[in-house]
Amino acid sequence: xxxxxxxxxxxxxxxxxxxxxxxxxxxxxxxxxxxxxxxxxxxxxxxxxxxxxxxxxxxxxxxxxxxxxxxxxxxxxxxxxxxxxxxxxxxxxxxxxxxxxxxxxxxxxxxxxxxxxxxxxxxxxxxxxxxxxxxxxxxxxxxxxxxxxxxxxxxxxxxxxxxxxxxxxxxxxxxxxxxxxxxxxxxxxxxxxxxxxxxxxxxxxxxxxxxxxxxxxxxxxxxxxxxxxxxxxxxxxxxxxxxxxxxxxxxxxxxxxxxxxxxxxxxxxxxxxxxxxxxxxxxxxxxxxxxxxxxxxxxxxxxxxxxxxxxxxxxxxxxxxxxxxxxxxxxxxxxxxxxxxxxxxxxxxxxxxxxxxxxxxxxxxxxxxxxxxxxxxxxxxxxxxxxxxxxxxxxxxxxxxxxxxxxxxxxxxxxxxxxxxxxxxxxxxxxxxxxxxxxxxxxxxxxxxxxxxxxxxxxxxxxxxxxxxxxxxx
Numbered sequence: 001x002x003x004x005x006x007x008x009x010x011x012x013x014x015x016x017x018x019x020x021x022x023x024x025x026x027x028x029x030x031x032x033x034x035x036x037x038x039x040x041x042x043x044x045x046x047x048x049x050x051x052x053x054x055x056x057x058x059x060x061x062x063x064x065x066x067x068x069x070x071x072x073x074x075x076x077x078x079x080x081x082x083x084x085x086x087x088x089x090x091x092x093x094x095x096x097x098x099x100x101x102x103x104x105x106x107x108x109x110x111x112x113x114x115x116x117x118x119x120x121x122x123x124x125x126x127x128x129x130x131x132x133x134x135x136x137x138x139x140x141x142x143x144x145x146x147x148x149x150x151x152x153x154x155x156x157x158x159x160x161x162x163x164x165x166x167x168x169x170x171x172x173x174x175x176x177x178x179x180x181x182x183x184x185x186x187x188x189x190x191x192x193x194x195x196x197x198x199x200x201x202x203x204x205x206x207x208x209x210x211x212x213x214x215x216x217x218x219x220x221x222x223x224x225x226x227x228x229x230x231x232x233x234x235x236x237x238x239x240x241x242x243x244x245x246x247x248x249x250x251x252x253x254x255x256x257x258x259x260x261x262x263x264x265x266x267x268x269x270x271x272x273x274x275x276x277x278x279x280x281x282x283x284x285x286x287x288x289x290x291x292x293x294x295x296x297x298x299x300x301x302x303x304x305x306x307x308x309x310x311x312x313x314x315x316x317x318x319x320x321x322x323x324x325x326x327x328x329x330x331x332x333x334x335x336x337x338x339x340x341x342x343x344x345x346x347x348x349x350x351x352x353x354x355x356x357x358x359x360x361x362x363x364x365x366x367x368x369x370x371x372x373x374x375x376x377x378x379x380x381x382x383x384x385x386x387x388x389x390x391x392x393x394x395x396x397x398x399x400x401x402x403x404x405x406x407x408x409x410x411x412x413x414x415x416x417x418x419x420x421x422x423x424x425x426x427x428x429x430x431x432x433x434x435x436x437x438x439x440x441x442x443x444x445x446x447x448x449x450x451x452x453x454x455x456x457x458x459x460x461x462x463x464x465x466x467x468x469x470x471x472x473x474x
Contacts (some may be wrong), residue, residue: 174424
């Protein structure tokens with residue numbers, strides 16, 4: 001009885017806090033940035049013909065479990081769907097027909113996201129999460145054309161819950177991105193050293209990346225920024241300084257790595273940690289440089305409207321799922337750096353350098369065929385598949401289906417794949433004696449046919465030794 005009373009009291013306090021009205025301007029700014037960046041990304045894909053390369057050119061697509069029914073539209077309809085997504089992004093940015101536009105944008109982006117696991121990126125996943133949240137948040141009450149043309153919709157304030165859930169989502173992402181870096185390789189400087197030495201030529205102070213100590217310091221500093229900096233974003237006195245560091249960090253990533261809108265999206269979404277009315281405060285300070293500005297008269301606070309219990313339960317469920325997905329990595333007995341199991345939806349961003357090559361051996365009716373992945377996949381798909389067990393297993397199933405459709409019976413498919421992790425000498429990744437069509441996979445269990453990693457720790461020192469005449473050889 002006492003526990004129930006305590007729980008009810010905590011729930012009441014949480015509800016009262018989350019129901020408090022706050023300025024809706026910061027929420028509107030996230031909406032504007034999200035729509036603008038997605039519109040820009042749509043244009044980038046059109047400019048570089050990625051719609052064709054990612055979803056039209058491939059003959060086979062790696063479906064997510066339970067979503068095999070999501071298939072690419074034939075041209076030109078798939079291009080029309082992409083253009084419609086870009087238009088919806090512009091409408092979201094403008095806040096015009098917002099409720100319809102945000103749902104259309106979410107559905108279309110989700111459609112393209114589900115077409116092929118080979119195209120999974122963490123920033124696509126972040127976009128999906130933000131869009132889903134924006135579908136239910138009142139992000140169009142201010143700084144929108146809807147609010148301008150429909151006075152009944154206009155409102156300067158939103159429930160604090162709308163700000164809180166975005167803060168919680170960003171905090172989860174940043175913290176887990178830091179926890180994922182607590183691996184022996186990352187703390188020993190790899191694969192960061194591989195990447196920085198390849199790209200540092202035109203980067204200011206790039207000469208520092210030729211020194212192991214500088215690379216290791218960068219690796220540790222990045223980890224600390226995520227683990228400590230994300231926490232300090234919650235503290236008002238440290239928020240601006242930490243945000244400035246994050247800005248420099250993400251801007252450097254945008255220069256050094258080809259990671260699309262992710263740095264700018266993260267910067268924009270991180271502004272949600274500031275005071276909900278920070279854009280108006282910043283605008284007033286800027287105008288004060290040019291002319292006197294009268295004292296700010298904030299609108300009278302609206303009477304709090306208690307959030308319904310279903311909204312509180314939905315928020316709690318959302319946060320629980322977002323915590324559970326990255327934590328599921330603890331279930332796998334394998335070394336996740338090597339196996340890649342549990343990689344998706346766990347914020348393991350720019351963490352590993354995996355290279356692999358291999359073939360599949362199909363046997364049936366006492367005959368044997370050697371199949372290179374690029375016989376059925378694009379080079380991009382093949383590169384992604386060869387380092388991920390679930391996609392290897394899925395491709396083996398596809399080859400079995402191809403052979404069965406050709407009239408063969410009792411088809412077996414084995415894989416001979418060699419893989420390198422973070423610059424290590426390549427080693428066998430998959431047990432070549434296992435018939436992949438005869439085993440089932442569990443999304444919550446490791447694959448026993450993945451061979452163990454030989455070198456548990458590998459850093460910048462090891463890679464230098466490998467390149468030297470007396471270094472380690474494959």
